[in-house]
Every structure is written in structure tokens, then in C-alpha cells.
Amino acid sequence: MGTRNYRRKTSHSDHGPGDGGRTGSWRVERPVLNTSLCIPCKRKTEACFMCWLFCPEVVISRTIPPAINLEYCKGCGICAEECPTKAITMVDEAAFSEEDKDKE
Amino acid sequence: MHIIENGNVAAALGVKLCRANVIAAYPITPQTPLTEKLSEYVESGEMKAEYIPVESEHSALAVCIAASSAGARSFTATSANGLLYMHEQVQWAAGARLPIVMCVVNRAVGAPWNVWNDQQDSISQRDTGWIQMYCSDHQQIIDSVIKAYWLAEKVSIPIMVCYDGYILSHTYMPFDAPDQEQVDAFLPPFKPDYALNTEKPANLNTVTLPDVRMDVRGELAHGYMEIRYLLQEEMRAALAVAAEAEKRFADIFGRGGDPYIEPYLCDDAEYIAVGLGSLTYQLRVCVDALRKEGLKVGVMGVRFYRPFPDVAIANALKGKKGVIVFEKALSYGYEGALVSDLKSALYEHLAGTGDLPMVQNFIAGIGGRDIRTEDLTQTLRAATKSRVAKEPVWIGLKL
Amino acid sequence: MQAKTTILSLPKEEFVHPGTRACTGCGLAIAYRVGLKALGKDTILIVPPSCLTVLQGLFPIASTKLPCLNVTFASTAAAATGILAALKTQGKEHTTVAAWAGDGGTSDIGLQALSGAAERGDNFIYLCYDNEGYMNTGVQRSGTTPIGAITANTPFKGKLQQKKEVPAIMAAHNLSYVATCSAAYPLDLFDKIRKCIDMPGTKYFHIHIPCPPGWGYDPRYGIKIGRLAVETGYYDLYEIVNGEFKLTAASEKLVEKRKLIPVREYFRAQSRFKILTDAQIEDIQKQINTKWERYYKKED
Numbered sequence: 001m002g003t004r005n006y007r008r009k010t011s012h013s014d015h016g017p018g019d020g021g022r023t024g025s026w027r028v029e030r031p032v033l034n035t036s037l038c039i040p041c042k043r044k045t046e047a048c049f050m051c052w053l054f055c056p057e058v059v060i061s062r063t064i065p066p067a068i069n070l071e072y073c074k075g076c077g078i079c080a081e082e083c084p085t086k087a088i089t090m091v092d093e094a095a096f097s098e099e100d101k102d103k104e
Numbered sequence: 105m106h107i108i109e110n111g112n113v114a115a116a117l118g119v120k121l122c123r124a125n126v127i128a129a130y131p132i133t134p135q136t137p138l139t140e141k142l143s144e145y146v147e148s149g150e151m152k153a154e155y156i157p158v159e160s161e162h163s164a165l166a167v168c169i170a171a172s173s174a175g176a177r178s179f180t181a182t183s184a185n186g187l188l189y190m191h192e193q194v195q196w197a198a199g200a201r202l203p204i205v206m207c208v209v210n211r212a213v214g215a216p217w218n219v220w221n222d223q224q225d226s227i228s229q230r231d232t233g234w235i236q237m238y239c240s241d242h243q244q245i246i247d248s249v250i251k252a253y254w255l256a257e258k259v260s261i262p263i264m265v266c267y268d269g270y271i272l273s274h275t276y277m278p279f280d281a282p283d284q285e286q287v288d289a290f291l292p293p294f295k296p297d298y299a300l301n302t303e304k305p306a307n308l309n310t311v312t313l314p315d316v317r318m319d320v321r322g323e324l325a326h327g328y329m330e331i332r333y334l335l336q337e338e339m340r341a342a343l344a345v346a347a348e349a350e351k352r353f354a355d356i357f358g359r360g361g362d363p364y365i366e367p368y369l370c371d372d373a374e375y376i377a378v379g380l381g382s383l384t385y386q387l388r389v390c391v392d393a394l395r396k397e398g399l400k401v402g403v404m405g406v407r408f409y410r411p412f413p414d415v416a417i418a419n420a421l422k423g424k425k426g427v428i429v430f431e432k433a434l435s436y437g438y439e440g441a442l443v444s445d446l447k448s449a450l451y452e453h454l455a456g457t458g459d460l461p462m463v464q465n466f467i468a469g470i471g472g473r474d475i476r477t478e479d480l481t482q483t484l485r486a487a488t489k490s491r492v493a494k495e496p497v498w499i500g501l502k503l
Numbered sequence: 504m505q506a507k508t509t510i511l512s513l514p515k516e517e518f519v520h521p522g523t524r525a526c527t528g529c530g531l532a533i534a535y536r537v538g539l540k541a542l543g544k545d546t547i548l549i550v551p552p553s554c555l556t557v558l559q560g561l562f563p564i565a566s567t568k569l570p571c572l573n574v575t576f577a578s579t580a581a582a583a584t585g586i587l588a589a590l591k592t593q594g595k596e597h598t599t600v601a602a603w604a605g606d607g608g609t610s611d612i613g614l615q616a617l618s619g620a621a622e623r624g625d626n627f628i629y630l631c632y633d634n635e636g637y638m639n640t641g642v643q644r645s646g647t648t649p650i651g652a653i654t655a656n657t658p659f660k661g662k663l664q665q666k667k668e669v670p671a672i673m674a675a676h677n678l679s680y681v682a683t684c685s686a687a688y689p690l691d692l693f694d695k696i697r698k699c700i701d702m703p704g705t706k707y708f709h710i711h712i713p714c715p716p717g718w719g720y721d722p723r724y725g726i727k728i729g730r731l732a733v734e735t736g737y738y739d740l741y742e743i744v745n746g747e748f749k750l751t752a753a754s755e756k757l758v759e760k761r762k763l764i765p766v767r768e769y770f771r772a773q774s775r776f777k778i779l780t781d782a783q784i785e786d787i788q789k790q791i792n793t794k795w796e797r798y799y800k801k802e803d
Binding site (some may be wrong): 053076078080 | 510511513515517519520521522523524525527528529530532533536537559560561562563564565566567568689690715721722723724725726727
């Protein structure tokens with residue numbers, strides 16, 4: 001089936017996630033959060049959220065605990081680097097099993 | 105209302121009557137009086153529009169492209185190197201399918217600098233995906249601007265309304281300036297559904313892949329090639345829409361004719377002179393003189409150059425002994441662009457029928473060289489006798 | 504004076520989807536994400552070809568939730584003028600128009616149109632994200648590439664010329680607001696956008712954007728490198744409000760501290776500066792010191 005009846009005449013895009021595909025597959029290292037070190041987790045109140053602020057990919061939620069969307073996380077490691085308590089560590093993807101690969 | 109004004113004012117009046125919302129322009133001779141007149145309309149409050157005095161032609165068309173994308177009826181005008189400086193934007197406007205109308209006040213291009221009339225500027229933009237209309241007098245200028253907005257908005261393709269610099273832009277002639285009510289009846293307000301809108305956000309002119317791709321709704325969207333094919337397809341289909349425009353226009357304004365060509369004494373003619381713009385009216389004088397000598401000659405103006413009205417042209421020239429194409433531009437290294445296109449149309453529609461006329465090409469008035477009517481007449485007379493040359497012949501050349 | 508935004512008071516709403524084509528650790532992605540939060544929903548964007556074109560997505564999918572017009576390289580600011588004109592005729596002057604262009608698109612090919620729009624006083628925000636090179640085409644030098652940086656077309660000697668001071672050029676247009684920012688200080692960017700959003704005429708932002716592939720560093724250090732540029736006194740955060748120059752945020756604090764981190768640390772953190780000799784670095788350090796002496800004097 002072709003695009004004859006497509007609703008646009010030219011390049012008018014609508015917004016949605018994953019233009020670049022499941023960019024989690026780009027990842028070499030995975031951010032892993034240690035909630036016992038994470039400030040909002042420890043205090044059980046909204047605090048810090050440096051990881052959320054600096055995440056270039058909008059894949060860290062501003063929640064307690066912060067959740068990382070591994071479907072799209074490219075594994076840049078900025079969150080790990082900026083976390084003031086070193087609660088996030090970057091772990092080699094090879095350490096995770098196949099079915100674990102894209103899961104949060 | 106009949107008035108006597110110059111061609112630039114005829115164009116400006118047309119733009120005002122069409123209630124253009126956004127006008128952007130950069131000064132270049134001989135276009136300047138047109139845009140000065142528009143700035144006068146806007147500053148005096150006579151016309152409700154935004155007039156943007158931009159810093160370049162590239163930006164003039166950028167303003168129109170953006171304004172049109174945001175749902176404004178947009179206008180600009182230029183000439184010669186101004187048009188060439190826009191070239192990137194000219195292509196962009198067509199690919200973005202924006203119904204911008206631009207007057208091109210035809211002028212020779214540099215180098216060397218030359219401010220006088222020929223048509224190398226607009227002809228060089230032939231392949232950009234714009235509709236091109238050529239005007240032969242002031243009435244056609246104002247009428248073409250009005251028709252152009254209707255047509256452009258109907259087919260989502262931008263239109264150049266071309267008229268000869270000085271010969272039309274700066275000369276005074278009587279013409280009928282339509283009433284606002286008539287134009288309003290002809291041309292509905294511009295309300296495109298794709299316009300940039302914070303309520304319905306879309307991302308316009310994003311990078312488009314060679315192949316088709318699913319959109320966020322799971323529908324298969326065009327690749328670049330489909331988008332470009334649609335431009336070609338709808339450009340060709342615009343010929344029929346132009347006929348509709350002509351008919352609507354005639355119904356409301358009481359004037360009009362063949363939408364594609366403008367024949368003069370062609371019915372019984374054996375030889376037909378063909379051209380674009382004001383030159384064809386000068387050729388009428390030659391034809392009148394030659395008719396008195398008993399020569400069966402006529403003249404045909406081409407009003408639409410793109411999309412090319414190949415069928416109309418082939419039908420009009422079918423069975424004629426000779427076609428003599430006069431041009432104020434050429435495709436360097438070969439011949440006039442119009443004659444190439446015309447021969448291609450004749451070949452397509454008449455090859456093998458025995459109705460194929462002989463075709464000759466003459467180049468005239470390059471860089472504003474005076475085109476003397478007696479020279480034109482002599483050329484036309486000679487061309488009816490025999491084939492003058494295989495290569496295009498430059499009239500009035502003093503080498 | 505408006506209260507400074509904190510991470511906790513930063514709006515939660517996101518205007519960028521995950522899964523973009525931006526490089527891993529892209530500094531622009533951070534500035535863009537937070538910048539759009541400041542601009543808000545009632546905004547129309549303009550983007551010329553640049554890294555952002557790629558980040559924004561390929562037809563028919565857009566990563567950005569705001570309406571956006573992609574335009575030709577040289578026409579960004581003129582396009583802003585066109586949208587503003589259209590909005591005015593539609594009575595939608597409340598809508599913010601914001602152009603995001605790269606440093607090549609601003610300091611080189613887009614400068615004429617930008618100067619034209621600024622001179623006309625067209626009411627929009629122009630944000631130049633400066634990753635100091637034509638990164639989208641494979642890291643070529645631009646007008647804002649700093650001296651000494653190796654790029655794809657300054658491959659051995661590095662760029663021999665100084666960085667073009669675009670904010671100063673824009674300040675010469677007597678704008679109501681000119682600011683420099685950095686992706687490493689997103690809250691400062693947020694506050695500056697909010698501060699100027701209702702100011703008249705053209706507002707100009709110059710945003711320093713660390714770029715992992717272009718600058719040559721491990722993506723995880725992007726924010727650290729951005730901060731180093733500021734804390735070494737190499738890249739200054741300031742604003743010029745109606746002609747009044749003032750250091751802001753982290754740069755303002757440096758005046759209080761009177762202590763700059765040696766610029767060597769900034770250079771040595773990136774491979775693009777690997778050909779800079781100790782003597783050259785010393786020379787640049789002296790220039791930085793002279794500049795800061797002026798700042799200190801001004802403060803005294």
C-alpha cells in the first residue's frame with residue numbers, strides 16, 4: 001500500500017517518542033540507581049533531582065525513586081557523574097541478561 | 105474603475121485588492137516603485153497588512169515563507185539578481201507548498217551589471233516548482249495577480265507573475281481596477297489547515313527520508329520522492345485549475361480568454377510568432393503590417409510558462425507551416441528555453457502526423473537592447489520565406 | 504527581581520520526547536529541553552539546518568511538542584519576522600516566537616538576517632546554541648570555534664583565529680536583552696529566558712554547548728566541562744539589559760571568589776585542544792587574567 005491518501009502534501013511531522021528508534025540500544029553502560037544513597041529516596045521527600053535536570057534524553061523521571069526509561073536511555077552517564085552522592089553507577093551492559101536488556 | 109497608471113502600480117493595486125496580509129521586499133530596480141506603492145498603502149492605513157522592509161531578497165522570501173506557513177497571505181516582488189539571490193528560497197517555497205505570490209519585474213542579470221529588461225531572471229527559475237505567468241499589458245498584470253492568489257491557494261503552489269521591466273513596469277496605460285467587492289467575491293480568505301498553530305503543533309519541513317515511513321498514528325507517510333512527485337502531479341493538474349480560475353474570473357469581472365495562450369490572427373495563419381510578455385504585443389504590430397503584404401501570419405503569447413500548456417500550444421500550432429519563437433532569454437549552450445519546450449510539445453503531440461511545423465528561434469532585446477519593430481517585421485517576413493538558421497539568431501546584434 | 508528557579512520549582516512539563524537522534528550526552532539536548540520549559544506552550548519555534556534539525560526528528564515524526572518551522576540556513580531570523588508578522592495580522596501577539604540556531608547558522612551564514620531582524624526590532628527570542636563548530640556536518644570550524652581547536656578542516660594546526668564575539672555584535676544593535684548561558688547551567692538559562700520574554704524587540708542568547716564528538720571527551724563529563732569553561736573564566740555568563748553589562752550566576756560568583764581554575768584544566772579535558780602547547784595555554788591564561796582584572800576593577 002502506498003502513500004497516495006496520506007493526509008499531508010509535504011513534510012509536516014506530528015510529535016511522538018522514538019524518532020531515533022529504541023535508542024536504548026545505543027547504550028554501552030547502564031545507569032543503576034542505589035536507592036540507599038539517593039537523596040530523595042533517603043529523605044522520602046522531593047529533593048535533589050540533579051539526574052532529572054541534567055538528563056539530555058528526558059528518560060529520568062522526577063519521582064521517588066527516580067525511574068530510568070531504559071528503552072530510550074543512551075547511557076551517556078551524565079546522571080552518574082552529576083549525582084552528588086554517587087547513587088548512580090554505570091554498569092557494563094554485558095553484565096545484564098538478554099531479556100533484561102530493554103527493561104527498566 | 106478605469107485608471108491610467110504604470111505597471112508597477114497595477115501590480116500593487118492587485119495585491120491590495122487581494123488583501124495580502126504580509127508584504128516583504130528589498131529594493132531593486134525596476135521593481136522598487138511597486139513595493140514603494142505597497143508601503144504607501146500600508147503606512148497610510150489604506151491597506152491592512154504588515155510591510156517588512158527586509159535586509160535582502162533572501163530574507164524577503166524567508167519572511168513570506170514563514171508568514172505563509174503561519175497562515176498569512178504573503179507577497180513579495182523582485183527583479184534580476186534579487187531573484188537569483190532568492191533562488192534557494194524559491195525552491196523552498198515550492199517544496200513547502202506555500203501559495204506565495206511574487207511579482208518578477210523582468211530584468212537582465214549580471215554580470216555585467218545591466219538594469220534593463222530581458223527575461224533571463226525568471227526563465228532561469230523555470231525548474232523551481234513555481235507556476236509562472238507572463239503579462240503583456242497592465243490589465244493582465246492586475247488581473248494575473250488576483251487570479252494568481254486564487255490559483256496558488258487552490259493548488260498550494262507559489263506563483264510568479266512576470267512582467268517586463270520598464271516596458272510595462274514604468275509605462276502608463278489605462279486599465280480597469282476592479283472593485284474590492286468583486287475581488288472579495290472572487291478570492292475567499294486564506295485559511296490553510298497546516299498553518300503553524302500552538303493548539304495543533306506540527307513540525308514543518310523536517311528532514312525527509314528517501315523512503316516512506318510510518319507516522320505516529322501508524323499511517324504510512326511519504327518519502328521525499330512522493331512529496332516531489334505530488335508537486336509535479338499537482339503542478340500538471342494546475343493547468344485545469346487555471347482554466348477554472350479563468351472562468352470564475354470572467355464570470356465576476358467580465359473579461360478573460362484562453363487561460364494558457366493569447367492568440368492574435370492565428371486561425372488562418374500559416375506562420376505564427378510566439379513569445380512571452382510584452383514582446384507579443386509588439387509582434388501584433390508586425391503581424392498587422394505583414395498581413396497588409398498578404399502574408400498569413402499571426403502571433404501567440406504564452407501566458408503560462410509553468411506548468412507548460414503543451415496541449416494548448418500543440419493544438420494552436422498544429423498544421424501551421426512555421427513557428428517563429430522570439431525570446432528575451434536563453435539557455436546558454438543551446439537555445440531559448442521556450443523554444444525547446446515548445447518543440448518538445450510539438451514532437452509529443454504532432455510527431456508523425458504531417459502537421460509538424462518548422463520551428464525557428466530568435467533572441468531579442470537582451471539587456472534592454474532596443475527591439476525595433478521594423479527589425480522584428482523584417483525577421484518575421486524572412487522567417488516565412490525560408491529557414492534563416494539552425495542556431496538561434498540574435499536580432500539587432502552589432503558584432 | 505524574580506526569584507531564582509530551583510530544580511524543585513522548575514516546571515515538570517516536558518516538550519521534548521525521548522528517543523531522539525541526538526548524540527549520546529548531547530549538551531544541546533539539555534539546553535533545549537530546559538529552554539523549551541521556559542518558553543512554554545504558547546511558542547512557535549524556528550530552526551535552520553543544524554544538530555537541532557536532527558534532534559527534532561525526521562518526517563513524519565517530530566521530537567518536539569511545540570509547533571516548529573524548519574527553514575533554510577541563512578534565513579532563521581527573517582523567518583521569525585515572517586511568523587511575527589503573520590501572528591500580528593491574526594491578533595496572536597501573545598505567542599512567543601523563538602529561533603534556535605547553531606553557531607555556524609548564527610555567526611556565519613545567518614548573521615545578515617539576524618542583524619536585519621535585530622535592527623528592525625522584531626520581537627522574538629534568538630537562541631544561538633554554540634557548540635563551537637559545524638558539528639552536524641562533521642565538526643568543521645565556524646566563526647565561533649575557539650583558537651587552537653582542531654576541527655575536520657583545521658586538522659593539524661587547529662583554528663588559528665579568535666572566536667567571533669557574536670553577543671558583542673548583537674549588543675551593538677542596542678537590544679533590550681543579550682545573555683550568555685551554558686548547558687551546564689540550565690536553571691540560569693531558564694531564568695534568563697523568563698526574565699526577557701516580555702521585553703521588547705529582539706532578545707539574543709548565546710549558549711555554550713559541550714559536544715562530546717566535536718570536542719573529544721567522554722559524554723559523561725559534559726556538564727563538568729561546561730562548568731570548567733565558566734569556572735576557569737574562559738567562557739563568561741553575563742547579561743546586557745538595555746545596554747547594562749552584568750556578570751551573572753557562576754561568573755558573578757567568581758568575582759566574589761577572585762579565584763579562577765587554571766584554564767589548562769579545561770583544555771586538557773578535551774582532545775580538540777591537544778595541539779595547544781604549554782606556552783599557548785599560558786598566553787590564553789594571561790588574556791583571561793587580564794579580562795578578569797577588568798571585571799574585578801569594575802566591581803571595586
